[in-house]
Amino acid sequence: MTAGKESSEASSSGDRGRKAAYVVVALLVVLLVVALTRGAGDNRGDERPFFEARKGPLTISVAEAGTLKARENVIIKSQVSGQATIIYLVEEGTPVKAGELLVELDTSSLEDRRVEQQIKVQNSETAFIRARENLEVVKSQAASDDAQATLEHQFAKEDLTQYREGEYPKQLKEADAQITLQQQELENATEKLTWSEQLHKEQYISQSELETDRLSKNRAELDYELALTSRDLLKDYTNQRRLAELNSNIEQTARALDRVKLKGSSDVIQAEADLRNKQAEHRQQQAKLAMLEEQLVRAKIHAPVDGMVVYATSTRASWRGNDEPLDEGQSVRERQELIHLPKAGAVVAEIKVHESNLDKIAVGQSVRVTVDALPGAVLAGKVSKIAPLADASSRWMNPDLKVYRTEIDLVEALDELRTGMSCRAEIIVADYQDAIYVPVQCVVRRGDDTVVYVEDGDEAAPRVVELGLDNNQMACILNGVTEGERVLLNPPLQESGTDSNIGRREGPVANGAPSDRPQGTAGRSGGPPRGAQAGSRASGPGSSGAKQRGERRRDGGGSGGRGDRQRRSGGTGGGQRPGSNR
Numbered sequence: 320m321t322a323g324k325e326s327s328e329a330s331s332s333g334d335r336g337r338k339a340a341y342v343v344v345a346l347l348v349v350l351l352v353v354a355l356t357r358g359a360g361d362n363r364g365d366e367r368p369f370f371e372a373r374k375g376p377l378t379i380s381v382a383e384a385g386t387l388k389a390r391e392n393v394i395i396k397s398q399v400s401g402q403a404t405i406i407y408l409v410e411e412g413t414p415v416k417a418g419e420l421l422v423e424l425d426t427s428s429l430e431d432r433r434v435e436q437q438i439k440v441q442n443s444e445t446a447f448i449r450a451r452e453n454l455e456v457v458k459s460q461a462a463s464d465d466a467q468a469t470l471e472h473q474f475a476k477e478d479l480t481q482y483r484e485g486e487y488p489k490q491l492k493e494a495d496a497q498i499t500l501q502q503q504e505l506e507n508a509t510e511k512l513t514w515s516e517q518l519h520k521e522q523y524i525s526q527s528e529l530e531t532d533r534l535s536k537n538r539a540e541l542d543y544e545l546a547l548t549s550r551d552l553l554k555d556y557t558n559q560r561r562l563a564e565l566n567s568n569i570e571q572t573a574r575a576l577d578r579v580k581l582k583g584s585s586d587v588i589q590a591e592a593d594l595r596n597k598q599a600e601h602r603q604q605q606a607k608l609a610m611l612e613e614q615l616v617r618a619k620i621h622a623p624v625d626g627m628v629v630y631a632t633s634t635r636a637s638w639r640g641n642d643e644p645l646d647e648g649q650s651v652r653e654r655q656e657l658i659h660l661p662k663a664g665a666v667v668a669e670i671k672v673h674e675s676n677l678d679k680i681a682v683g684q685s686v687r688v689t690v691d692a693l694p695g696a697v698l699a700g701k702v703s704k705i706a707p708l709a710d711a712s713s714r715w716m717n718p719d720l721k722v723y724r725t726e727i728d729l730v731e732a733l734d735e736l737r738t739g740m741s742c743r744a745e746i747i748v749a750d751y752q753d754a755i756y757v758p759v760q761c762v763v764r765r766g767d768d769t770v771v772y773v774e775d776g777d778e779a780a781p782r783v784v785e786l787g788l789d790n791n792q793m794a795c796i797l798n799g800v801t802e803g804e805r806v807l808l809n810p811p812l813q814e815s816g817t818d819s820n821i822g823r824r825e826g827p828v829a830n831g832a833p834s835d836r837p838q839g840t841a842g843r844s845g846g847p848p849r850g851a852q853a854g855s856r857a858s859g860p861g862s863s864g865a866k867q868r869g870e871r872r873r874d875g876g877g878s879g880g881r882g883d884r885q886r887r888s889g890g891t892g893g894g895q896r897p898g899s900n901r
Contacts, residue, residue: 385670389661461583626660772807
């Protein structure tokens with residue numbers, strides 16, 4: 320027993336020794352890990368993470384939530400003056416065809432007023448007819464005198480036309496024909512004289528024959544000159560005198576016609592004065608009757624187009640919440656909206672774009688639309704309309720919020736789409752197929768320049784770049800950086816007096832690699848991303864704001880501190896960036 324007891328004590332003492340050794344080893348391991356961790360931490364403190372500029376596709380877009388609405392929406396209003404009671408109302412949600420009755424208003428009081436007005440119209444019509452017949456007698460005589468004077472004036476104008484287009488051109492042609500004949504005779508006589516002179520020199524003809532030919536040539540010259548003079552006399556004197564005579568006849572007959580018209584007008588003035596009074600009274604009574612009859616017709620409202628009935632009270636949002644639903648027996652006023660008739664199948668997406676993104680979108684841009692009620696379905700569309708003024712309702716709720724209604728036409732219309740469905744539209748601002756891009760936190764502002772810090776040996780040197788659009792993750796570099804160059808992910812927020820020796824890089828390069836096709840909400844072009852701007856405006860490296868923004872850059876985030884401003888402004892790409900390279 321004693322030996323067993325000693326053996327167990329020795330065994331337990333050995334276990335305690337092994338445990339102590341394990342504890343010592345564990346402590347040594349912990350100390351070694353702590354030392355290595357601190358050493359690694361010290362090394363990481365000196366590291367500068369870089370990103371290798373990439374070249375590839377880059378999509379810039381503006382995404383906003385919205386609702387679907389009918390592309391063609393006919394608003395039915397009450398056209399009955401004053402107050403009217405609804406005696407028939409079609410049920411809401413009923414599909415109707417063009418011409419079907421939608422609303423009927425009470426017309427009992429209008430019927431009584433129409434009978435009274437018809438009696439007044441008949442009395443005024445009798446007085447008007449009597450005055451009109453009296454006027455016709457006077458007008459008939461005036462018309463006869465006017466017709467005679469008009470005929471004489473017309474004959475005078477026709478005489479002038481006959482002379483200009485008939486007599487004078489004929490006389491002118493005769494004169495031109497005479498000139499042509501005399502010219503031809505002159506040419507013949509001249510040619511004959513020339514031959515005669517040649518023959519006379521060779522003594523084939525006598526001197527008398529030569530003189531005869533010379534006399535013929537002189538006579539032809541005189542006849543030709545007389546023909547020219549006759550034509551000039553016709554054009555310059557005879558024609559002008561005849562035109563003056565004919566124009567004078569026209570003026571005289573025109574004045575005679577005016578005198579006849581004035582005389583006839585003076586004869587009918589008294590008759591017209593009486594007629595105008597009777598006519599004005601009759602028209603007034605007729606207008607009142609026509610208005611009452613039109614009101615009776617408008618009391619029955621028919622569907623102008625095919626559509627589905629939606630009560631106006633169901634679509635009108637009132638912040639007071641006291642609008643009663645439309646129903647039979649309810650009184651409605653003139654021009655009050657009663658029914659909306661959206662055309663089935665033809666819908667558009669309506670979104671509200673923040674003012675900071677307004678300069679990025681334009682009519683005709685492609686859009687991808689997703690509908691909450693149709694998960695997985697992506698509908699293609701195009702921007703069709705951008706409101707010129709900010710939405711008044713949004714401005715009333717928040718004066719600092721400026722959003723603009725934007726309509727998107729869907730290329731394909733699905734039968735499942737309904738007015739009022741929630742949707743989300745992504746407007747494709749730019750789709751670069753072969754762009755150089757870097758993370759947005761790599762870009763900072765230095766003075767008036769946009770710079771990135773590019774690896775130059777063991778240093779990071781600032782380089783001025785031309786910046787394109789960004790999508791809150793990646794910024795497109797238009798000029799200044801080439802594919803494969805490594806840019807600093809956490810550039811200094813504030814420069815000292817020199818730009819050299821920004822810092823030495825030690826350790827591995829930060830990965831922070833983007834996806835194959837980065838996408839996101841568009842930022843402005845021409846300056847650094849808003850997150851980078853926020854960093855450059857910091858008061859110094861020791862300020863808390865600069866420290867927080869610097870930490871976001873070192874984390875590799877793509878927003879660059881934009882989220883808070885976006886939530887405050889209500890948009891997805893807010894903030895003002897200097898310059899524009901669009």
